Structure formats: C-alpha cells, structure tokens
Amino acid sequence: MALLGMYILVTLACAYVRTSVKTWTLATAIVLIASIVLTDSSFWAGFFILLLFALPALFLNIKSIRQQYFTQHFLTFFRKALPQLSETERVALEAGTVHWDAELFSGKPNFKRLHNMKKPELSTEEKAFLDGPVQTLCEMIDEHEYNHVKGDMPKKVWEFIANEKFFAMIIPKEYGGLGFSALAHSYVLQKVASRSAVAGATIAVPNSLGPAELLLHYGTDEQRNHYLPRLAAGKEIPCFGLTAPSAGSDATSIPDKGVVCKKKIDGKEVLGISLTFDKRYITLSPVATVVGLAFQMTDPDKILGDREHLGITLALVPSDTPGMDIGRRHLPLDVLFMNGPVRGKDVFVAMNAIIGGEKMIGHGWRMLSEVLAVGRAISLPSSSTGGAKMVAYATGAYARIRKQFNLPIGRFEGIEEALCRIAGKTYSCAAVSSMTAAAVDRGERPSVPSAIAKMHTTDMARDIIADAMDIHGGKGIIMGPNNYLGRAWMGAPIWITVEGANILTRSLIIFGQGAIRCHPYVLKEMEAANLADEEESLKTFDHLLFKHMGYTFQNAVRSFFMGLGSWRLEPGPGDKFTKQFYSRITRYSAAFGFAADVAMLTLGGSLKKRESTSARLGDVLSHLYMASAVLKRYRDQGEQSADQPLVAWALHHHFYEIEQALKILSYNFPNKAVGFMLRRTIFPLGTHELPPGDRLGHKVASLMLSPNETRDRLCDGIDKQVSENNLVAKMNQVLAKVIDTEPLERRILKAEKSGEIDAIEPTEQLNQALERDIINKSEFNTLTKVRAQVAEVIAVDDFPHDAFDRTQAYTTREEAKIA
Numbered sequence: 001m002a003l004l005g006m007y008i009l010v011t012l013a014c015a016y017v018r019t020s021v022k023t024w025t026l027a028t029a030i031v032l033i034a035s036i037v038l039t040d041s042s043f044w045a046g047f048f049i050l051l052l053f054a055l056p057a058l059f060l061n062i063k064s065i066r067q068q069y070f071t072q073h074f075l076t077f078f079r080k081a082l083p084q085l086s087e088t089e090r091v092a093l094e095a096g097t098v099h100w101d102a103e104l105f106s107g108k109p110n111f112k113r114l115h116n117m118k119k120p121e122l123s124t125e126e127k128a129f130l131d132g133p134v135q136t137l138c139e140m141i142d143e144h145e146y147n148h149v150k151g152d153m154p155k156k157v158w159e160f161i162a163n164e165k166f167f168a169m170i171i172p173k174e175y176g177g178l179g180f181s182a183l184a185h186s187y188v189l190q191k192v193a194s195r196s197a198v199a200g201a202t203i204a205v206p207n208s209l210g211p212a213e214l215l216l217h218y219g220t221d222e223q224r225n226h227y228l229p230r231l232a233a234g235k236e237i238p239c240f241g242l243t244a245p246s247a248g249s250d251a252t253s254i255p256d257k258g259v260v261c262k263k264k265i266d267g268k269e270v271l272g273i274s275l276t277f278d279k280r281y282i283t284l285s286p287v288a289t290v291v292g293l294a295f296q297m298t299d300p301d302k303i304l305g306d307r308e309h310l311g312i313t314l315a316l317v318p319s320d321t322p323g324m325d326i327g328r329r330h331l332p333l334d335v336l337f338m339n340g341p342v343r344g345k346d347v348f349v350a351m352n353a354i355i356g357g358e359k360m361i362g363h364g365w366r367m368l369s370e371v372l373a374v375g376r377a378i379s380l381p382s383s384s385t386g387g388a389k390m391v392a393y394a395t396g397a398y399a400r401i402r403k404q405f406n407l408p409i410g411r412f413e414g415i416e417e418a419l420c421r422i423a424g425k426t427y428s429c430a431a432v433s434s435m436t437a438a439a440v441d442r443g444e445r446p447s448v449p450s451a452i453a454k455m456h457t458t459d460m461a462r463d464i465i466a467d468a469m470d471i472h473g474g475k476g477i478i479m480g481p482n483n484y485l486g487r488a489w490m491g492a493p494i495w496i497t498v499e500g501a502n503i504l505t506r507s508l509i510i511f512g513q514g515a516i517r518c519h520p521y522v523l524k525e526m527e528a529a530n531l532a533d534e535e536e537s538l539k540t541f542d543h544l545l546f547k548h549m550g551y552t553f554q555n556a557v558r559s560f561f562m563g564l565g566s567w568r569l570e571p572g573p574g575d576k577f578t579k580q581f582y583s584r585i586t587r588y589s590a591a592f593g594f595a596a597d598v599a600m601l602t603l604g605g606s607l608k609k610r611e612s613t614s615a616r617l618g619d620v621l622s623h624l625y626m627a628s629a630v631l632k633r634y635r636d637q638g639e640q641s642a643d644q645p646l647v648a649w650a651l652h653h654h655f656y657e658i659e660q661a662l663k664i665l666s667y668n669f670p671n672k673a674v675g676f677m678l679r680r681t682i683f684p685l686g687t688h689e690l691p692p693g694d695r696l697g698h699k700v701a702s703l704m705l706s707p708n709e710t711r712d713r714l715c716d717g718i719d720k721q722v723s724e725n726n727l728v729a730k731m732n733q734v735l736a737k738v739i740d741t742e743p744l745e746r747r748i749l750k751a752e753k754s755g756e757i758d759a760i761e762p763t764e765q766l767n768q769a770l771e772r773d774i775i776n777k778s779e780f781n782t783l784t785k786v787r788a789q790v791a792e793v794i795a796v797d798d799f800p801h802d803a804f805d806r807t808q809a810y811t812t813r814e815e816a817k818i819a
C-alpha cells in the first residue's frame with residue numbers, strides 16, 4: 001500500500017509541476033526502486049508495483065508501441081468524429097492570430113509575455129491631435145441639437161471632421177491620411193464618444209470596417225491610388241453594406257446578387273457585374289458617396305470560367321451610379337447618426353470595381369473576417385470605454401453634489417454599491433480596450449480578444465449607464481440640453497447589436513473560435529489528421545495527442561490541488577498586493593483548460609450546438625482575459641497604490657464571474673456524471689469567491705466622490721475642458737467648490753437641528769445664518785454662489801406645451817417605407 005501511495009504521489013507531483021513523460025519515468029523509477037530497496041517490502045509487492053509502473057511507462061515512452069496499438073486506431077476514430085467545418089467557420093478560424101488568449105488556454109500562463117507587451121504610448125503627433133483637432137471638435141459638439149432639433153450635425157462640423165482627417169486615421173501618410181497607431185485611433189474615439197455618440201459613430205465607421213481598411217489590405221494599386229487620397233481628404237464619404245433584411249447575424253446567407261455580364265457603354269463592350277441588392281442599417285449610407293458592397297457573385301453565362309456560383313465578393317460602388325437607391329434614413333433609437341438602407345436594381349459596375357480585382361472574386365467573406373478581427377478590436381471597445389469614463393466622471397460628481405436627507409446621495413450604501421460597479425467596470429473597459437488596441441499595434445489580428453473586447457465592453461458599458469441612470473433619478477430621465485446621460489442609455493442596445501450581436505458573439509464566437517484557435521493542440525491535431533502523407537500524419541498526430549493527454553491530465557491534477565488551496569503557493573510575479581491575483585489567474589487557467597478539454601472530448605462536434613456550454617466556457621476565457629488586462633493596466637500605470645481599491649474590485653468581480661461560470665457549467669453539463677466529476681475536480685471544497693465586498697466597495701465609492709488622481713487616471717482621455725456644452729466638465733468644476741463648502745453646510749445644518757435657524761426655504765436659511773452670526777459675510781457670499789451653481793447642475797429642462805409636435809420633422813407612418 002505504501003509503495004502504491006508513493007507511486008501515486010510521485011505521479012501527481014510530476015503532473016502538478018508539469019514535467020515531461022521522461023522526467024516522470026525517471027523520477028518514479030528512482031523513487032520506487034529506492035523505496036523497495038530501503039524498506040522491507042515483500043518481493044511480490046515490489047514486483048506488482050514495478051509492473052504497474054512499467055506498463056504505462058513503456059506505452060508512453062516507446063512511440064512504435066503506442067502508435068501501433070493506440071494512436072492508429074484513435075486517429076481513425078478522430079477523423080470520423082472531427083467536426084465538419086463549414087467554409088465560413090474555416091475562414092473565421094484562419095482570420096486571426098493568437099497571443100495572450102493562447103496563454104490563458106495553457107493552464108499555466110507565462111506572465112512574462114504579458115509584462116513584455118510594450119506599454120501602450122502615444123506619439124507626440126498623436127497627442128497633439130488629441131489636444132488640438134479632437135478638443136476643438138469636442139467643443140463644437142451639441143448633442144441635443146443633433147438629436148432633438150436638427151437630426152444631423154451642422155455642415156461646419158462635417159467639414160471640420162473631413163478637413164482634419166478624422167475619417168483617415170488608419171490611412172497611411174503616403175496617401176494623405178494620418179497614419180495613426182491603433183492606440184491613437186482608440187483614444188480619439190474615446191474622447192469624441194465621451195461627448196457625442198453621433199460624432200463617435202460617424203468617425204468610427206470609416207476607420208473600422210469601411211472601404212479604406214479593405215483597400216489597404218486587398219485593393220489593387222489602381223484602387224488604392226484612386227480612393228485612398230480621396231478618402232483621406234474627405235472628398236469621399238464611405239459606408240459598407242453587408243446586412244440584408246433576411247441576413248443579419250447569419251451574414252454569409254446574403255441573397256444580394258452580382259451577375260457577370262457585358263454592357264455597351266459609349267459604343268464599347270464592357271465586362272462587369274449587374275448588382276441587385278437590398279441592404280439595411282448601413283451607417284453613413286444617407287451621406288455616403290461610395291458604397292462598399294458584399295454580394296453573391298454568379299456567372300450564369302460562364303463568361304469568366306466554368307463555375308456559375310463564385311461566392312461572396314466585395315465591390316466599391318459610387319453612390320451616383322444609375323440604379324442606386326440611397327439617401328433615406330433609419331431612426332436608430334433617437335441617436336441620430338447617419339444610418340439607412342441602400343438598395344439597387346441592375347446597377348452596372350465594371351470589373352475593376354471589385355475590391356482587389358478579379359483575383360479576389362469569391363474571397364469576400366475571408367476579407368471581411370480578417371478586417372473584422374482588427375476593426376472590432378478598436379471601434380466599439382473604444383467608444384464604450386469613452387462613454388463609460390464620461391459616465392463614471394459625471395456620476396461620481398453628481399452623487400456628491402446631489403443631496404437628499406441632508407446627505408450627498410453617494411454616502412448612502414445603496415448608491416455606493418452602484419458607484420463601485422460603475423468604477424470597477426470602467427477600469428476593466430479601459431484596460432481591455434488598450435490591451436486589445438496594443439495587440440493591433442503589434443501587428444496582430446486578435447480575432448478572439450477583439451470578440452471578447454467588443455462583447456464585454458459594450459455589455460459593461462450598458463451596465464454602467466444603467467447604474468448611472470438609477471443614481472441620477474429624474475435628472476437622467478428628463479431629456480433636453482441639460483441631460484448628459486439619457487442619450488447614452490438609449491444608444492446602449494445599438495452597440496450591443498452591431499459588429500456581431502452580443503448573444504451570438506458570446507454563444508458562438510468567443511469559445512467557439514477560441515477553443516480551436518487558441519488551444520495548444522486541437523488545431524494542430526486537426527491539421528495533422530488531415531495530412532496527405534499517412535506516415536507523417538500518424539507520427540505528428542501521435543506526438544501531439546500524447547502531449548495533449550499530458551496537458552489534460554496535468555490540468556486536472558493542478559485544478560484539483562489548486563482547488564484545495566495550493567494556488568497560494570504558485571510561483572508567480574507580483575508583490576504583496578498583486579501576487580494573489582496572478583496566482584488566481586493561474587488557478588482558473590488550469591481549470592479552464594481542463595473544462596474545455598472535457599467539453600470537447602465528451603461533446604465533440606455537438607459542442608457547436610450546445611451554445612450554453614460554449615457561452616459559459618467563453619465567459620471563463622473572457623474574464624481571464626479581462627483580469628489579465630486589469631493587472632497589465634495597473635502595472636503600465638506605475639502600480640499606483642492609490643488605485644488598488646479599483647484594481648482589487650475589478651479583479652474580485654472577474655474571479656467571481658469565473659467561478660460562477662464554471663459552477664453553472666458543471667451543474668448544467670449535458671452529461672450529469674461528467675458535470676459532477678468536473679465540479680469535484682475544479683472545486684473539491686466548493687466555490688469560495690464572493691462578489692467584491694462592502695468594505696472594498698466603500699473605498700472605491702469614496703474615490704469616485706471627490707477629485708483625486710485615481711479618479712483622473714480612471715477617466716483619462718475624455719474631454720474635461722469646461723465649455724458651454726460640456727456639462728460634465730462644468731459639474732466637476734462645481735464638485736470642488738461643493739466639497740470646499742461642506743464644513744459651512746454642516747455648520748448650518750447643526751444650527752438648524754439646534755433650532756438656531758428655523759427657516760425652511762434655502763435663501764431665507766442663509767439670511768438667518770448670516771444675521772445670527774453662524775456664517776460671516778464672505779462665507780455667505782461663497783455659499784450663495786455655490787448653491788446657485790448646484791441648482792444649475794441639478795436642473796432639468798422644460799419646454800413649451802406644443803414643443804413635441806414632430807409632424808413637420810419626421811415622416812408619418814404612412815410615408816415611412818418599410819426598410
């Protein structure tokens with residue numbers, strides 16, 4: 001029994017420290033032989049244990065044996081069980097690169113890779129752009145006027161945006177663009193979005209999935225030289241039309257057609273495409289001069305070759321081409337950026353309109369997937385982060401300024417809870433946004449991180465604005481120039497829906513793509529199984545399979561012992577404050593690696609249809625990624641001790657969500673016995689993580705309620721310049737004065753309670769306080785002024801009785817064509 005115990009112990013220890021099979025063999029052999037020799041074990045006990053060791057040792061170490069008796073048969077089974085990837089899935093898988101996301105799959109992330117990622121920094125030129133044109137644009141913004149009065153930005157704002165090359169941040173300088181880094185692009189969007197969703201969306205689109213990005217990657221020289229300088233100079237306004245009434249999330253099912261044909265133009269026969277399409281929800285289309293279009297290309301007369309169906313193809317179509325029906329507008333939740341349908345019937349374009357020329361016919365979906373991996377990393381994560389920072393900056397100030405029951409509302413525990421959710425999630429949004437933008441700057445196409453960033457920053461931004469609305473009460477509800485929140489609340493579902501709707505992204509993309517893309521072995525095993533050379537295929541597959549089995553076993557053992565508490569002993573980076581967090585990431589990475597393998601092994605191809613399982617595994621990967629981003633941001637910002645409550649809140653939140661996702665996954669696992677085994681392995685002592693606690697929450701909320709460096713760092717990069725339309729900046733100016741006058745207010749309150757002041761009306765109260773020497777004349781003047789400013793901050797708008805008769809402004813129901 002002692003020998004068996006020793007054998008198991010050495011095996012578990014080797015798995016825990018992740019040794020190779022050879023090291024395990026050697027270590028076990030030495031320990032067993034030494035035990036047999038040094039103890040008085042019987043011959044048969046020694047013989048039995050050596051046999052028990054030799055069988056797996058031979059099997060694992062002698063490749064020819066295991067290949068012949070195991071791998072060969074398993075390979076046949078694997079090939080049959082291999083999920084058939086559709087063309088769309090294959091393209092999506094190949095579209096991206098992997099980096100930190102793959103480390104999180106490893107079960108033991110190498111934090112040096114996280115730390116070695118260059119600290120994101122802006123160039124002098126980029127900083128000057130943010131302080132110059134971006135600041136000027138922010139000062140021009142009047143969101144109420146765009147949305148409620150005019151339904152559009154004024155001409156001078158459009159011209160400013162175009163002339164200052166806001167549409168050309170990603171276009172290289174050689175074509176006249178700004179050639180900015182992804183980080184600068186992200187910061188510009190954050191700052192603009194912190195002031196206006198309309199201006200933010202207008203700028204985001206041409207720099208994201210628009211024609212410029214497609215032309216840069218795939219355009220012919222002729223197309224680049226024609227379009228890029230014109231787009232950079234703002235002479236062309238682009239849009240991109242993919243979505244059709246019948247094809248939203250399932251974008252590869254677009255029915256729009258492009259038929260290869262010839263047409264006589266000025267007496268000459270021109271080879272081209274006749275396009276018939278119906279696109280909806282297309283951002284910037286009502287003002288676009290050039291439309292990027294995705295369509296199914298067919299060649300029924302076999303003019304180009306012997307294939308009739310050529311696949312999804314992309315073309316650039318000038319909006320004044322005969323047959324184009326463009327210009328009408330949708331009304332996206334009262335956030336009136338330009339958005340509308342684009343239709344066309346028998347629109348003829350020459351073959352040189354195809355992006356990338358004839359060689360790119362049929363490659364449209366791959367082109368879009370590759371571009372999406374980059375664009376999605378920047379546009380919505382940045383806009384959501386800008387919005388979140390604005391909301392955090394505004395709500396902290398409002399909660400200190402606004403009083404009820406003679407106390408700032410931010411001092412009530414209920415409000416504190418909501419305030420710290422706002423602060424913690426804003427920290428995470430900013431961290432994820434800059435880490436993902438930095439990946440793009442390193443030349444990566446982060447398909448899995450960009451899906452995580454898009455889904456979670458928009459989701460957290462929606463939570464943040466919901467909490468802020470609750471804290472603001474009626475002030476957030478009554479629309480008008482004095483409302484800086486309501487529009488962000490209304491717009492939140494837009495960002496959830498676009499660029500991959502969130503439910504779909506969570507259920508299908510994050511883990512669905514991540515499992516194969518980032519897993520250390522699965523994609524390689526699939527490739528090995530498909531090798532044409534049978535001998536090579538068996539050899540490579542065998543090598544990968546046994547490494548994979550070792551990885552799964554090691555993750556199981558590590559999960560179990562770390563579940564018992566050994567994660568605290570994990571060697572890792574970090575100081576007294578951060579070490580525990582790095583170790584927790586290691587713990588959950590092992591648990592995630594094990595759970596992912598169990599799911600793939602037991603569910604195989606059907607995992608694709610088990611969306612809830614896939615979504616929960618995706619949640620674990622996402623929260624691991626976000627927790628890493630939080631630690632990276634804290635490190636990049638110089639590990640400021642004052643920021644620790646925020647960092648700790650965000651991390652405890654992510655770890656709690658990871659445990660919940662794993663727990664719910666195990667309870668709902670399709671096979672109950674497997675779910676039970678999973679739960680007992682990962683949580684042998686049950687789950688322990690709690691949501692961030694009240695004491696920590698109190699510290700976080702306090703940081704939000706007064707001007708300080710932590711709050712400034714949290715809300716960095718947004719427009720804090722006091723100007724006529726920047727109510728949030730004005731309110732923060734008042735915040736400092738409110739805090740200065742709080743001792744005076746307390747004196748007055750004390751006098752009121754003692755009966756020295758009996759007036760109820762605020763002005764009379766102040767007069768009494770002055771008359772009865774409770775405050776002096778100078779204090780009276782200060783308080784009068786500050787109280788007036790507070791009244792301005794908490795004011796809401798009212799309008800003439802007939803102000804909302806919009807019959808002149810909007811088309812009637814009868815006139816609105818169904819888009």
Ligand SMILES: Cc1cc2nc3c(=O)[nH]c(=O)nc-3n(C[C@H](O)[C@H](O)[C@H](O)COP(=O)(O)OP(=O)(O)OC[C@H]3O[C@@H](n4cnc5c(N)ncnc54)[C@H](O)[C@@H]3O)c2cc1C
Nearest residue numbers: 240241242243248249281282283332498499501503504507
């Ligand atoms: C304001 C706005 C601007 C836009 N701008 C553009 C643009 O410029 N160009 C462009 O081409 N498109 C644009 N879109 C379209 C946008 O990309 C689509 O709205 C989006 O892809 C979702 O499609 P849908 O609205 O038809 O929803 P649907 O596809 O009908 O989805 C409805 C719901 O079902 C969920 N769902 C769908 N399939 C699955 C699944 N397999 N598993 C789980 N859940 C699923 C979705 O997540 C969603 O919650 C825009 C949309 C809006 C609203």
